[in-house]
Amino acid sequence: MMVFTIGVLTGCSSKEEMTHLSAVEVGEKIKQDVNLDEMQEEDIEQLQNLYDIRAEEVESFILNLASTNVQADEVAVIKAKDAENVADMKEKIANRVQDKAKSFQDYLPAEYALIENHVLKTKGNFVFLAISEEVDQIERAFDEALNGNLPSTASNDSNDQDPNQQPNSSYQSTFSNSVFVGDSIIGGLTNDDLLDDIHVMGGLGATAEFTLEYVDEVVRRKPEYVFLSLGQNNIEEPVKESKENFENQYSKLVREIQEKLPNAKIYMLSITPVSSDVPEGNLSNKDIDDFNLALQDIAETEDVDYIDLSPIFENNDIRYAEDGSHFQNDFYPLLLDYLKEETDIETQSQKSRVIDSNDEYKQIFKNSVFMGDDIIGSLTYLDKLNEENVIAPSGATLDLLQLNVEQLVNQKPEHIFILTGSNDITIVDQEEFIEKYVKLINSIQEELPSAKINILSIPPVSEDALRKEPRYENIEAYNQSLQDLAATEKINYIDLSPIFKNNTIQYTKNGIHFKPEFYSLFLDYIKDDVD
Numbered sequence: 001m002m003v004f005t006i007g008v009l010t011g012c013s014s015k016e017e018m019t020h021l022s023a024v025e026v027g028e029k030i031k032q033d034v035n036l037d038e039m040q041e042e043d044i045e046q047l048q049n050l051y052d053i054r055a056e057e058v059e060s061f062i063l064n065l066a067s068t069n070v071q072a073d074e075v076a077v078i079k080a081k082d083a084e085n086v087a088d089m090k091e092k093i094a095n096r097v098q099d100k101a102k103s104f105q106d107y108l109p110a111e112y113a114l115i116e117n118h119v120l121k122t123k124g125n126f127v128f129l130a131i132s133e134e135v136d137q138i139e140r141a142f143d144e145a146l147n148g149n150l151p152s153t154a155s156n157d158s159n160d161q162d163p164n165q166q167p168n169s170s171y172q173s174t175f176s177n178s179v180f181v182g183d184s185i186i187g188g189l190t191n192d193d194l195l196d197d198i199h200v201m202g203g204l205g206a207t208a209e210f211t212l213e214y215v216d217e218v219v220r221r222k223p224e225y226v227f228l229s230l231g232q233n234n235i236e237e238p239v240k241e242s243k244e245n246f247e248n249q250y251s252k253l254v255r256e257i258q259e260k261l262p263n264a265k266i267y268m269l270s271i272t273p274v275s276s277d278v279p280e281g282n283l284s285n286k287d288i289d290d291f292n293l294a295l296q297d298i299a300e301t302e303d304v305d306y307i308d309l310s311p312i313f314e315n316n317d318i319r320y321a322e323d324g325s326h327f328q329n330d331f332y333p334l335l336l337d338y339l340k341e342e343t344d345i346e347t348q349s350q351k352s353r354v355i356d357s358n359d360e361y362k363q364i365f366k367n368s369v370f371m372g373d374d375i376i377g378s379l380t381y382l383d384k385l386n387e388e389n390v391i392a393p394s395g396a397t398l399d400l401l402q403l404n405v406e407q408l409v410n411q412k413p414e415h416i417f418i419l420t421g422s423n424d425i426t427i428v429d430q431e432e433f434i435e436k437y438v439k440l441i442n443s444i445q446e447e448l449p450s451a452k453i454n455i456l457s458i459p460p461v462s463e464d465a466l467r468k469e470p471r472y473e474n475i476e477a478y479n480q481s482l483q484d485l486a487a488t489e490k491i492n493y494i495d496l497s498p499i500f501k502n503n504t505i506q507y508t509k510n511g512i513h514f515k516p517e518f519y520s521l522f523l524d525y526i527k528d529d530v531d
Helices: 023-033 044-051 083-105 109-116 135-146 168-174 184-193 208-212 215-220 239-260 285-302 310-315 331-342 359-364 374-381 398-402 405-411 430-447 463-468 470-489 497-502 517-530
Strands: 058-065 074-080 119-123 126-131 178-183 200-203 225-229 265-269 305-307 368-372 415-419 452-456 492-494
Touching (some): 023 058, 023 074, 023 135, 044 058, 044 083, 044 405, 074 083, 083 109, 083 119, 083 126, 119 135, 126 135, 168 331, 178 184, 184 200, 184 225, 184 331, 200 208, 200 374, 208 239, 215 239, 225 239, 239 265, 239 285, 265 285, 285 305, 310 331, 368 374, 368 405, 374 517, 398 430, 405 430, 415 517, 430 452, 430 470, 463 470, 470 492, 492 517, 497 517
Parallel strands (some): 178 225, 225 265, 265 305, 368 415, 415 452, 452 492
Antiparallel strands (some): 119 126
16 A cells, blocks of 8 residues: 655746646645555655756656556646756657666556556656556546646645544554554555554465464564454455365464463454455455355354444444445544444453564664565564565566666665576476576666675575475476676575574465474574675
8 A cells, every 4th residue: 555645846837827836736646536545655766867867957746656566557746947948848758758668568467558558748847647447537637737626635635635634643652552464455554654564464365274383473572462353365266165274273363362462452353345346257356255254253252253244334434445345544543433332352461561672683684685586585474574575465476576677776785685496497498487587687787786785595495395396396407597697797506405404494385485483583584695
């Protein structure tokens, strides 16, 4: 989830017809007409990086990008100080769009189509770019703003603020002894810094079975309140079998938490409904209702509290994300306010706070970025590192990581650790794997010539995983090729095999990923490489 924001530079104003109008005001008009809450703020430094436009040429601007590089959405309004620079700005932005189209063309045809349908134009001292499914509405809002049709008051006017809205610090205080455990829907509680990462374990695609593997991480944080929010990812065809499995795994999850945290209060949250815009044949609210009935039975059997979230949706106009199952940021304060009403959390004295014991790792790797697949992604799920230090799209392959190079560049890391291959090894041969790896390395080196790149070996899998997928027998051969690649490119290669030789490593059920204990061993093993 992302937030629409505006960047402004001070400076002399042009004496053209629209000198009274700023890009900020145009942005407010666009925001009023089109929902841009799922786009991320960018600053003047990013404006310069993307378009090669000098800051001193810009009077004001807005720049909004999608949160990940697998989405093409981009909206920019730039007001030049001097009309003579407008044509050059437009040309530079056109070059950016052309390069972006090339990077998406072979991998994400739907996003490539959005780029092909982009709008890039100028008017007076303004340059306008829109890449979006709603490109027509955004363009119309831009035109109307320049014709004088503007919002009557700016959206950031203090008089427009809800007097009942509580600052984030209030939520952080109220839920300071709580941990929310679930899938990516509950993961949205960290958006806008509503709650700190230590209070939220929300994994993309997480199921009850997946979460069972990480109960010890919940226990490590020693919460007094545990809020469980799982279910949408468990609903599969055939529904009857998936429901039975869900009931068994969820019950087991509750019992394990009860056993290891006997004094914690556990709340099971109902599965949230999906938008009516979700196509038929996909996840349905009827199936969700059936699963919620099962949750109520589990709660009664295991003697924990069940919280029905449906009143939030009945009493508020809930805005969904584009996929129709996740939510925009304004949903989460409503959720937390409702939970305060439905629990005793505000009336009970807090005996402790959930403490972040990973500060040392976060400090050591503050100037590093880890790039890779779900193995690396667990570093943020377990709160070992901050989100900005990890780039790990779900199911990542080298092709997908290639699309995230721009995000990596924006972070400007001093050290880069790349760990990937567990997915690629099942779909490409060794030669193609190395070709793609070289392409990724070269792309990074071109943009970040001073950064120290570290290639990490592909970790071994369990015996069970090897039996299910014989191609994992080739891991050692692939790692030898990675070592040779590192020598050729004159970059550092880190062999992770000593971690496995010197420790008993516990795998999750799939035999590919690891339980929480691995990650402290992993970070301790490589921390000297940031010296």
